[in-house]
Amino acid sequence: MASMLLNNRKLFALTLAGLALAALLAAVAFPSNSSPARATSLGSGSAAGGPSEPDFSIAINIDGMGANECDTSGGPTTCQILTGNMFTVNYYLNEIGSPLGFDALVYYTAYDGVSIQFMDYSNPNAGLWPGCAFRGNGEGPGFVYGACGQGPGAPGNFYTGLVSRAVFTCAADGSITLVHGLPDKTLLATASTYEFLYETADETLTIDCLTPAPYPTDTDGDGCPDTKEAGMNPVQGGLRDFTNPWDYWNPTHDGINRIDDPYLVKTQYFIDEGEPGYNPDTDRTWVGPNPWNLGPPNGLQRIDDMLYALNQYFHDCS
DSSP states (O other): OHHHHHHHHHHHHHHHHHHHHHHHHHHHHSOTTOOOOEEEOOOTTSOTTSOOOOEEEEEEESSSSSSOSEESSSSOSEEEEETTOEEEEEEEEEEOOOTTOBSEEEEEEEEESSEEEEEEOSOGGGTOOTTOOEEEEEEETTEEEEEEEOOTTOOOBOOOEEEEEEEEEOOSSEEEEEEBOTTTSBEEEETTTTEEEOOSSOEEEEEEEEOOOSTTOOTTOSSSOHHHHTSSOGGGTOSSOTTOTTSSOOTTOSSOOSTHHHHHHHHTTTOOTTSTTOOGGGOOEEOOSSTTOEEOOOSOOOHHHHHHHHTTTTOOOO
16 A cells, blocks of 8 residues: 555656656655655544644635635535636635644646636745745646645644635536545645645535626616626626625615615614514625625614615615
């Protein structure tokens, strides 16, 4: 088993990252005292103080602003994106799994339907993984990968957070999968323990590519046409979901959000569902990621509803 792992390791280094990355990973796998490398996938039941399974995740940011719209780490796993639009896939290392840190990372993505534009593989100028010294990336039909590692002799790295980005185009409905394991998938390498740590289960995001109906069609009936909600300017109704009937909010229904709209919400303060005078037109919840992306009423009209109305101020769809 050890010999097979070493052969896979050599093949991986040579084919995926070229000579520069091969030298880096040789330093990780064969440091000066030259102990054999091991492959490890361990869960939470591993021995105290020993290695455990690392935690990687991917997330999609559609508009380059604010929070990610979907992710494999507890968030929604389906993203709706306008056909032809570009979007960013963020790669995260959430937990290292080794008490001694790591020396190299590899992240491998399989995809279908969508098309790759480029991978920003641990660009230090982008504020990604500090300590990344040797970089490599590449792609083939339906996959893209990136790899980065520290120089030989560097102390174990304990960084967690954003480690890479890739930009795709929503060409057609499809999926993006972070593939884990040996010999050439998502993993981290530790020189101090001569191990490759990886997760056991792949993780997938589903991509639905949507095309807005021609103006003035308003598919969701919220008072803002599809083409405006699909735009990039929020004050013209953009950066919204034209299939969500709640996210363009204009309580007075005149297409112009001004002071009369939050005032109308104020008049409904503490008038909750089931009570005389309750009006669902003045009741919303927040779904994000942007302050103006709202969801359905929750039956409780409080200060948060007034704040949501203020976040729609001057957002017009007349």
